[in-house]
Amino acid sequence: MTGDQTLQVIAAVMMLTLVGSSLLSRRLALGQVARMIAGWLLIFAAVLVGYSYRFELNAVVQRVAGDLLGERGQTVGGTLRVPMAPDGHFWVRARINGHEQRFLIDSGATTTALSARTADAADLTVDRGGFPVLINTANGTVEAQRTRIERLTMGPIVAKDMAAVVSPAFGDMNVLGMNFLSSLESWRVEGRTLILVPHQPRV
Structure with missing residues (x-):
């Protein structure tokens, strides 16, 4: 016991x-x-x-809340439209190696950042033996380790072999940074909607 x-x-x-x-x-x-x-x-x-089962219940609550707040976005003409949340940010549900998680899309972040729990759940390989990466956050500078996301999907968007950093200091926060946004064909904000345009397959 x-x-x-x-x-x-x-x-x-x-x-x-x-x-x-x-x-x-x-x-x-x-x-x-x-x-x-x-x-x-x-x-x-x-x-x-x-x-x-508090952690499992929390995941269910987050999933339901994400559906109610439109965090899965809306696919329109091959683009993904993400509505602005009441807190003024853009949140989206995405899958890493099949594991669904909530992300903040932040153009002010250089690199995609993952919580340690998300990295473990997605079975990511974290470079714990290498030199740590110093990340500036709202709470100061924290150390993080490098990893790579094999496959990240949301709506019509698929990102492969994307660099990311992992740290317990991030808490439960996951952030999609500029390295994700720059992998798209384009992105823009219209009113209270973030529009993500993936690269179209070549014919």
Whole structure:
């Protein structure tokens, strides 16, 4: 049993003890007590399951939120149109080696940057033995390691063998920088919409 599991069991036992003592002190009928205990058990079970699968649930919440906010973009005439989010940025859902993740498209970033969790989930090979890359962020300068993205897809756009950097200091943030934007045929902002134009296949 892990430390987290032990704490969960202890917390559940303590809560059940408190609830049981409270119910007994009220001298309720046995059947009513049993129903109330069963209800509390269901609540505790739901909380424990939610905590145990918090990362998976967070991914589901992000996916649903992305759909509601239009983060998958809209394919129009071979282009991908990404609406501006309420925070004033352009967010998009993309797949790295088949793994879907949320990205901020930032023309002010030179290089595409990935969180350590995203790199692990996409099974990327990170050059941990080489010299680190120094990246300037809003929170100061951080060290990152180099990697390459074999395949990144979003709507009609496919980017292959793209350089990126990885660092735990990025938290859960993933950024598509200028090295991604410059791989496109063109990109532009019209009003509150970012329009990404991929290279058209030659006939």
